Amino acid sequence: MDLNPSAADRAFREEVRSFVHSSLxxxxxxxxxxxxxxxxxxxxxxxxxxxxxxxxxxSWPVEYGGTGWTAMQRLIFDDExxxxxxxxxxxxxxxxxxxxxxxxxxxxxxxxFLPRILAxxxxxxxxxxxxxSGSDLASLTTTAVRVRDAEGDHYLVNGQxxxxxxxxxxxxxxxxxxxxxEGKQQAGISFLxxxxxxxxxxxxxxxxxxxxxxxxxxxxxxxxxxxxxxVGEENQGWTYAKYLLGHERSGFAQIGFHKRELQRVKxxxxxxxxxxxxxxxxxxxxxxxxxxxxRLQALEIMGLKLxxxxxxxxxxxxxxxxVKIFSTDLMQAIGELAVEAAGPxxxxxxxxxxxxxxxGEFAGPPYTSGLAATxxxxxxxxxxxxxxxxxxxxxxxxxxxx
Amino acid sequence: MDFNFTQEQTxxxxxxxxYLAKSYSLPARRQAIAAAGGFSAEHWQAYADMGVxxxxxxxxxxxxxxxxxGNPLDTLVVMREFGRGLVVEPLWMSAVVCxxxxxxxxxxxxxxxxxxxxxxxxxxxxxxxxxxxxxxDFNHVATTATxxxxxxxxxxxxxxxxxGAQAEHLIVSARVSGKVxxxxxxxxxxxxxxxxxxxxxxxxxxxxxxxxxxxxDGVVVPQSAMLADETHGTAVxxxxxxxxxxxxxxxxxxxxxxxxxxxNEYLKTRKQFGVPIGKFQALxxxxxxxxxxxxxxxxxxxxxxxxVSLEDGEARRNAIAAARASVAEASRFVGKNAVQxxxxxxxxxxxxxxxxxxxxxxxxxxxxxxEHHLAQYAEAxxx
Ligand SMILES: Cc1cc2nc3c(=O)[nH]c(=O)nc-3n(C[C@H](O)[C@H](O)[C@H](O)COP(=O)(O)OP(=O)(O)OC[C@H]3O[C@@H](n4cnc5c(N)ncnc54)[C@H](O)[C@@H]3O)c2cc1C
Numbered sequence: 001m002d003l004n005p006s007a008a009d010r011a012f013r014e015e016v017r018s019f020v021h022s023s024l025x026x027x028x029x030x031x032x033x034x035x036x037x038x039x040x041x042x043x044x045x046x047x048x049x050x051x052x053x054x055x056x057x058x059s060w061p062v063e064y065g066g067t068g069w070t071a072m073q074r075l076i077f078d079d080e081x082x083x084x085x086x087x088x089x090x091x092x093x094x095x096x097x098x099x100x101x102x103x104x105x106x107x108x109x110x111x112x113f114l115p116r117i118l119a120x121x122x123x124x125x126x127x128x129x130x131x132x133s134g135s136d137l138a139s140l141t142t143t144a145v146r147v148r149d150a151e152g153d154h155y156l157v158n159g160q161x162x163x164x165x166x167x168x169x170x171x172x173x174x175x176x177x178x179x180x181x182e183g184k185q186q187a188g189i190s191f192l193x194x195x196x197x198x199x200x201x202x203x204x205x206x207x208x209x210x211x212x213x214x215x216x217x218x219x220x221x222x223x224x225x226x227x228x229x230x231v232g233e234e235n236q237g238w239t240y241a242k243y244l245l246g247h248e249r250s251g252f253a254q255i256g257f258h259k260r261e262l263q264r265v266k267x268x269x270x271x272x273x274x275x276x277x278x279x280x281x282x283x284x285x286x287x288x289x290x291x292x293x294x295r296l297q298a299l300e301i302m303g304l305k306l307x308x309x310x311x312x313x314x315x316x317x318x319x320x321x322x323v324k325i326f327s328t329d330l331m332q333a334i335g336e337l338a339v340e341a342a343g344p345x346x347x348x349x350x351x352x353x354x355x356x357x358x359x360g361e362f363a364g365p366p367y368t369s370g371l372a373a374t375x376x377x378x379x380x381x382x383x384x385x386x387x388x389x390x391x392x393x394x395x396x397x398x399x400x401x402x
Numbered sequence: 403m404d405f406n407f408t409q410e411q412t413x414x415x416x417x418x419x420x421y422l423a424k425s426y427s428l429p430a431r432r433q434a435i436a437a438a439g440g441f442s443a444e445h446w447q448a449y450a451d452m453g454v455x456x457x458x459x460x461x462x463x464x465x466x467x468x469x470x471x472g473n474p475l476d477t478l479v480v481m482r483e484f485g486r487g488l489v490v491e492p493l494w495m496s497a498v499v500c501x502x503x504x505x506x507x508x509x510x511x512x513x514x515x516x517x518x519x520x521x522x523x524x525x526x527x528x529x530x531x532x533x534x535x536x537x538x539d540f541n542h543v544a545t546t547a548t549x550x551x552x553x554x555x556x557x558x559x560x561x562x563x564x565x566g567a568q569a570e571h572l573i574v575s576a577r578v579s580g581k582v583x584x585x586x587x588x589x590x591x592x593x594x595x596x597x598x599x600x601x602x603x604x605x606x607x608x609x610x611x612x613x614x615x616x617x618x619d620g621v622v623v624p625q626s627a628m629l630a631d632e633t634h635g636t637a638v639x640x641x642x643x644x645x646x647x648x649x650x651x652x653x654x655x656x657x658x659x660x661x662x663x664x665x666n667e668y669l670k671t672r673k674q675f676g677v678p679i680g681k682f683q684a685l686x687x688x689x690x691x692x693x694x695x696x697x698x699x700x701x702x703x704x705x706x707x708x709x710v711s712l713e714d715g716e717a718r719r720n721a722i723a724a725a726r727a728s729v730a731e732a733s734r735f736v737g738k739n740a741v742q743x744x745x746x747x748x749x750x751x752x753x754x755x756x757x758x759x760x761x762x763x764x765x766x767x768x769x770x771x772x773e774h775h776l777a778q779y780a781e782a783x784x785x
Contacts, residue, residue: 139676165539206564206750209760210760215746284773343538343767344537345561347607347608348562348607350605358697372763376749376756382742387742389682
């Protein structure tokens with residue numbers, strides 16, 4: 001066993017760091033580091049910069065235009081990007097639907113979709129959840145009926161998806177749809193790729209806990225989807241869906257992101273005064289930061305192990321559930337500590353200040369203005385991608401055999 | 403020993419609960435927030451008519467209280483309902499916090515000049531006690547009061563003054579002598595919001611209220627504006643903040659009760675895997691734990707109300723610190739899990755759950771957070 005970065009890894013870190021520093025546009029960096037609104041354009045812009053450098057898909061194999069990096073290299077890359085203030089890449093394309101297309105898609109689908117995901121020419125969203133089917137995903141009722149008529153061979157899709165993150169940015173949605181009502185629920189589900197511009201697709205915003213528009217309802221009303229957009233076989237969608245969820249959950253380690261947010265807490269604590277001294281010098285507060293930093297060290301090893309397993313050819317399994325629980329709890333604890341650090345100035349809410357060009361007056365120190373919103377928004381992490389209760393069910397069933 | 407509320411208290415609670423259940427739905431609350439000043443004049447008047455703004459005002463000055471400090475149990479009963487109702491009107495700030503500052507420190511003349519308008523709701527009062535860089539330490543007073551003519555000139559800044567820009571009168575602490583964080587040398591003044599030199603920078607808060615940064619730039623006040631002189635200011639402030647803290651514990655109680663009820667109801671109606679999710683033992687245990695927390699909050703809200711009138715300053719300080727730390731601890735668990743058990747709906751703006759959680763989070767760091775109160779208690783603790 002050797003968990004320490006090699007000389008090559010250290011050199012790689014330097015390479016990534018200097019690349020990110022020289023290529024990340026300052027306006028995007030400033031938004032990320034100051035908790036400002038990041039636009040679709042910002043995210044696409046950064047993705048395209050990475051793509052131009054050959055780094056468009058850090059987790060893909062080389063044959064599809066990926067980097068072929070080792071687990072350690074991927075961790076280093078995420079670290080450096082997050083710490084430098086790079087936006088998170090939208091995961092739905094390159095980290096979710098792409099692995100499914102690579103493994104289960106046909107040649108046409110690989111050629112049609114993967115290069116555009118890699119180049120960020122098309123943005124994706126995930127159409128799994130429905131109003132009546134959240135944790136119990138297999139009960140989903142959006143139907144797809146195959147029709148062969150004069151206009152060709154297609155599916156007619158009807159139903160509603162909900163909580164669809166960034167559907168308002170997306171060009172495509174990958175959907176789980178019901179193609180059969182026979183047998184077990186899981187056995188009647190198919191995996192369909194739907195162009196968001198197809199007539200009958202309507203996106204309606206849902207406001208979250210803090211007035212942020214991230215998620216949407218997506219209505220599908222007699223949407224005609226060419227049958228060539230079916231991935232794999234009809235009624236086999238559940239297998240693909242689970243394969244995808246494994247990838248989604250293993251993307252949850254988010255080490256670099258945690259490091260950046262913990263750094264934010266430290267920066268706040270250095271500036272906030274408590275009894276005439278920086279809060280950072282208060283041993284009690286320091287111990288709280290230390291506790292989270294130590295947990296983060298544990299997470300880093302857990303996350304590395306998960307990617308390393310994948311590198312050895314082991315698909316993500318129930319151990320991704322362990323990382324998801326550990327990581328999302330940590331994420332919430334960090335956000336909570338940031339709010340605590342801000343003290344009375346966590347309370348003001350100035351929505352205008354979410355924009356980088358806000359030139360008005362701040363109620364308190366500018367670094368406090370987005371903390372409460374972020375903390376409230378963080379509640380979602382233990383709910384989506386399979387709630388942490390569902391992860392515990394998976395652990396107790398799949399690992400513990402209970 | 404008696405755990406019963408009086409009949410009057412029960413009746414008051416019932417009528418408030420009925421009123422709020424009927425008139426203060428989430429859409430009505432959104433309307434109140436959107437109204438000028440961030441609260442509803444109509445509801446405010448209704449509270450005044452029910453007498454709840456007068457509970458901390460002595461009878462001699464248009465109120466219903468037998469003496470200064472009111473009856474903490476009356477306040478508890480009302481604040482609990484206001485918690486459940488998720489009310490944004492400035493009852494706590496004006497009718498609890500400021501009524502007590504004035505009642506505890508004002509001369510008869512000052513009280514009769516100020517309190518009747520507070521008690522009938524025609525004027526709103528706000529207290530500016532904390533300052534930038536001072537965190538929760540109300541002794542951290544950099545605002546100065548210097549003698550000027552036969553009055554004073556006030557200069558400085560007060561941080562996150564709830565309803566500061568809507569209040570007709572502001573009560574501020576200002577230093578007459580000593581260094582910034584000294585425990586003495588602080589006096590209290592009433593300042594008119596439209597006084598020359600006073601600027602209120604008004605903004606919304608994450609929990610649906612309004613607050614302001616109050617800047618005093620050589621604001622001239624007469625001698626009669628001084629409520630407490632430099633030998634009494636700190637003691638009055640401390641006592642007021644304790645009364646305010648006890649009231650916040652009661653507000654938290656109303657919220658955690660409502661959150662637990664709502665969550666319990668949701669577990670019975672939301673179905674997944676063909677059954678109400680309340681059938682899952684993991685969730686049953688979680689709400690059971692929430693209920694344990696509710697009882698912790700209730701115990702400590704009662705405890706705070708029982709101890710906030712103690713004459714022994716140290717015992718009182720420890721009791722309130724204990725109550726507030728304990729309430730904050732238990733609230734965190736309830737808030738987090740109320741959201742969690744609602745799944746996606748928990749983080750949606752549409753349901754009241756997220757609004758409760760935002761208020762609960764913020765009230766538990768108003769005038770001191772968990773750590774602040776824990777440290778206060780720990781420092782005074784004997785082996
Ligand atoms: C911000 C956000 C973004 C999202 N983005 C997307 C997206 O892009 N695409 C998409 O398809 N979906 C998305 N989701 C949906 C998400 O996956 C669901 O919210 C999640 O699966 C939970 O489903 P639900 O909200 O219906 O809650 P429910 O399933 O109703 O769960 C309610 C509560 O019951 C618990 N519970 C349910 N079943 C069990 C059980 N068997 N044992 C123990 N406890 C149980 C849950 O853990 C939860 O606490 C998003 C959600 C959020 C909040």
